[in-house]
Amino acid sequence: MSSITDPVFPTQGDIPLSPFDLHSQISSALFCDEARAWEPRGPEAVGIPKQMATLEKYAVAAPFLSVPALDEDGKKITFSEQATHWALQNLPLSDDDKRWSSRGEAMEQIEIQYGEILPETHVQWQETTSDRAMSLMAFQGLGSHRLERVDDDPEATYIVDLSWMVAFPVREGFERYGACAFFDDNRQIVRVYTAHNDTTHYPSDASWETAKWCWRTSLFVGVTIADHLGSVHYLTSNLLVTATREQLPPEHPFRRLLTPFIYGTVDVNRDAYVLLSPKQGLAHRTFAFTYDGMVRCLLKGVESVRLQTFPEALVNAGMDSLGDEFPYATDGLALYDILEQYVRDYLAIYYPDDTAVADPAIRRWWLALTQQCPNLGLKPLQTAEQLIRVTTHFVFTVTGMHSQVGDVADYTRDPAFVGSKIRAGQTLGDVQATVQLVNLTVTTGLIQPTIIGDYRHTLPSQNKDQALRVFEVYQRALEQLVHDVNRRNLNREQPFQTFNPTLLDSSVSI
Numbered sequence: 398m399s400s401i402t403d404p405v406f407p408t409q410g411d412i413p414l415s416p417f418d419l420h421s422q423i424s425s426a427l428f429c430d431e432a433r434a435w436e437p438r439g440p441e442a443v444g445i446p447k448q449m450a451t452l453e454k455y456a457v458a459a460p461f462l463s464v465p466a467l468d469e470d471g472k473k474i475t476f477s478e479q480a481t482h483w484a485l486q487n488l489p490l491s492d493d494d495k496r497w498s499s500r501g502e503a504m505e506q507i508e509i510q511y512g513e514i515l516p517e518t519h520v521q522w523q524e525t526t527s528d529r530a531m532s533l534m535a536f537q538g539l540g541s542h543r544l545e546r547v548d549d550d551p552e553a554t555y556i557v558d559l560s561w562m563v564a565f566p567v568r569e570g571f572e573r574y575g576a577c578a579f580f581d582d583n584r585q586i587v588r589v590y591t592a593h594n595d596t597t598h599y600p601s602d603a604s605w606e607t608a609k610w611c612w613r614t615s616l617f618v619g620v621t622i623a624d625h626l627g628s629v630h631y632l633t634s635n636l637l638v639t640a641t642r643e644q645l646p647p648e649h650p651f652r653r654l655l656t657p658f659i660y661g662t663v664d665v666n667r668d669a670y671v672l673l674s675p676k677q678g679l680a681h682r683t684f685a686f687t688y689d690g691m692v693r694c695l696l697k698g699v700e701s702v703r704l705q706t707f708p709e710a711l712v713n714a715g716m717d718s719l720g721d722e723f724p725y726a727t728d729g730l731a732l733y734d735i736l737e738q739y740v741r742d743y744l745a746i747y748y749p750d751d752t753a754v755a756d757p758a759i760r761r762w763w764l765a766l767t768q769q770c771p772n773l774g775l776k777p778l779q780t781a782e783q784l785i786r787v788t789t790h791f792v793f794t795v796t797g798m799h800s801q802v803g804d805v806a807d808y809t810r811d812p813a814f815v816g817s818k819i820r821a822g823q824t825l826g827d828v829q830a831t832v833q834l835v836n837l838t839v840t841t842g843l844i845q846p847t848i849i850g851d852y853r854h855t856l857p858s859q860n861k862d863q864a865l866r867v868f869e870v871y872q873r874a875l876e877q878l879v880h881d882v883n884r885r886n887l888n889r890e891q892p893f894q895t896f897n898p899t900l901l902d903s904s905v906s907i
């Protein structure tokens with residue numbers, strides 16, 4: 398706990414961080430230095446595959462979840478980096494409840510201290526706390542992949558439910574996460590349920606703004622820990638890169654297809670293991686969970702992954718028939734179709750008809766996915782359609798879905814929009830939580846290879862002319878999607894940029 402006489406830490410300007418919060422201060426300095434020194438990376442950073450081998454790994458959650466240690470395009474973690482991480486991790490974990498004097502002060506200080514290195518915003522949210530903003534979050538924002546239709550509720554047609562988070566314990570001084578927002582047929586929010594006190598709140602209630610804050614923060618934390626870190630990073634991207642590097646020879650056409658989609662994945666997942674997910678690591682400090690609570694939330698994301706493609710997920714959620722009333726579906730389906738066509742056309746060059754299923758390396762790759770993740774529900778590989786479906790699902794997840802769950806800079810600049818911890822009666826993140834969240838966000842702005850780009854050097858020498866033609870068609874389709882999204886955005890209540898290919902990375906690398 399801090400006192401009002403705490404001096405201001407000199408390197409953070411006028412941000413009133415406690416001088417005893419060394420972890421936030423040092424982390425902030427390290428992340429800012431890295432961001433300022435970062436040299437943008439383009440497709441040329443994606444190297445030619447070098448070898449097929451069993452990879453050395455770190456155990457994230459033994460025995461079933463581990464991440465490879467060395468990226469083909471990366472570098473080993475140095476002794477001094479290891480020492481820094483160890484020292485940071487061993488600093489005391491303390492929660493400081495110092496408040497901002499106002500939301501305006503918070504936003505002004507964030508801009509002054511971090512404005513030049515924070516990722517540029519893709520959507521300018523004109524409102525962040527209004528009822529209308531809740532609808533936008535659900536239908537074209539951070540909640541869209543969790544939006545589902547309900548048929549047995551007289552008031553509500555749609556929900557975004559994070560109430561399951563109440564199962565995970567938090568540290569003293571905080572309330573448990575867990576809330577559900579209900580929307581009517583016109584997409585208006587009609588009520589919010591908060592799980593920690595088992596209470597339903599309505600717009601006329603005095604508790605309405607606090608309940609919405611609880612939902613927004615639960616949504617942000619649940620998506621970040623379970624969906625982003627657990628499902629997309631530690632499960633899907635990790636599974637893809639591990640099976641691909643361990644089972645497919647460097648010149649194999651299927652490995653070459655996947656190469657741009659696994660760039661930097663080992664590096665970023667290793668860094669998440671070292672920096673983000675350990676006890677007293679960044680995530681443990683940034684969020685209010687006890688360590689056990691955080692691990693359980695993370696594992697909820699890992700264990701809940703099933704083989705369900707983007708179109709199938711929309712159908713299963715009852716969200717497949719709203720047209721552009723639901724921009725998440727319109728743009729996501731368009732991106733999915735392009736990726737599926739690319740996978741289909743590319744595989745047809747090397748494996749006409751169903752011959753891919755007889756390829757020994759592809760069969761090993763498939764079996765590795767099945768062995769490493771039985772929850773995925775893969776059936777034995779029998780047809781080329783199975784391979785196209787699964788490959789497209791993985792490729793879509795590490796590009797489009799990673800953007801949906803991980804591109805959060807639009808939200809974290811405003812501590813009234815989303816927070817990382819919930820304190821009773823509050824609707825604004827505290828100073829420490831704000832800085833911790835900004836620290837996490839800074840790293841997401843490092844420029845990595847984008848999905849539109851010249852990856853011709855990664856294509857195999859075998860049948861290269863045909864592969865080049867297919868690749869060219871794929872790139873032109875992505876460029877057309879940019880135009881389509883921009884055009885659709887002109888008629889939308891607010892622009893939606895999550896699946897705009899100009900903003901999509903080619904892989905999970907941040």
Ligand SMILES: [Fe+2]
Nearest residue numbers: 799803905907
């Ligand atoms: Fe990420």
